[in-house]
Amino acid sequence: MAADHLRERYRAPSLLIGHSLGGAAVLATASEIREACAVVSIAAPSDPAHVTHLFAESMAEIEAHGQAEVNVGGRPFIIGKEFLDDLREQEQRDRIAQLGLPLLLLHSPQDAIVGIDNAADIYTAARHPKSFISLDGADHLLTHPRHAERVAQLITAWVDPYLADRD
Template sequence: MPIDGNPIAYAIFAHCFTCTKNLSAIGNISNALTKHRIAVLRFDFTGLGDSEGNFTDTNFSSNVSDLISAADYIVKNYTAPQILIGHSLGAAAALLAAGKIPSLKAVVTIGAPFEPSHIMKLIKDDVKKIEETGKATVSIGGRPFEIKKQFLDDLLENKEEDKITRLKTSLLILHSPQDKIVNINNAAKIYKAAGHPKSFIT
């Protein structure tokens, strides 16, 4: 929230897969926006960071639901959010949630995959075990997480292209050419699928 408590707009920030709202990059971006009088709601998806719930029972669809709930919270306690920002899988969730948050004027993606299932590459060595046994403990960023088969199934069921095509907000796509986790070709596909107004910065 700006120091004077009078923002010109409200934004929601969705963090990346297995990250939290306290990631330094998220804090830096949020602080910069606040200096420009844009209030930013940072929150942890269910089962991560300071949130309640069990990460094992969550999936991509629950992340989308969390974003919609965050928007509802701002509507009830402040005023309708106008900006939705997402990083990596959080950006993919933002693209899907945007259609269900009518007050939005703009969506910003940072290193977003074109399809949520792209994230399966992070756990490619464990996918077979998860499919055969129903779950497995995987290492992501040096930390252990239990992933269930329902998580993989949900990733595969959610398709982005149609939602991106029907996006009614302005879209800003930010993607580093050096991104080794989500190739920049994903950003090009998002840009191609989206209608105007849109911008692509690398």
């Protein structure tokens, strides 16, 4: 795990931030990182298997050949069968309910890759403290610099009370 590598060489992360499937990943692993004091999820699916619809036309090739190149958000990715199997096995709702850390959800109502209903599902499953901020006008990849800068500013302001005593 990346946190173990950081713990051994510097220090473990105290703030976990993930975008898209990375957001699902930090939600799934946060409880395993004892030093974590807060979690930020940006445009994450509530059920990681949800994203398989993005490469539905390649599913037969993935199953038959073990992998295929797919296009997600205008970018090519190699998706393997093991990745699909891992997505199908996730019990995300239970992990979110047991998170036990402050959670910030950032999601755009215009996200065409992972719908805003995913943020609602995560928010409903999570316990307080939790916050949701709508990234109105942003796309899934935050391709406009103004949207990426806004996300950075929002995270910085939100996390301040959780990191204040950590240094």
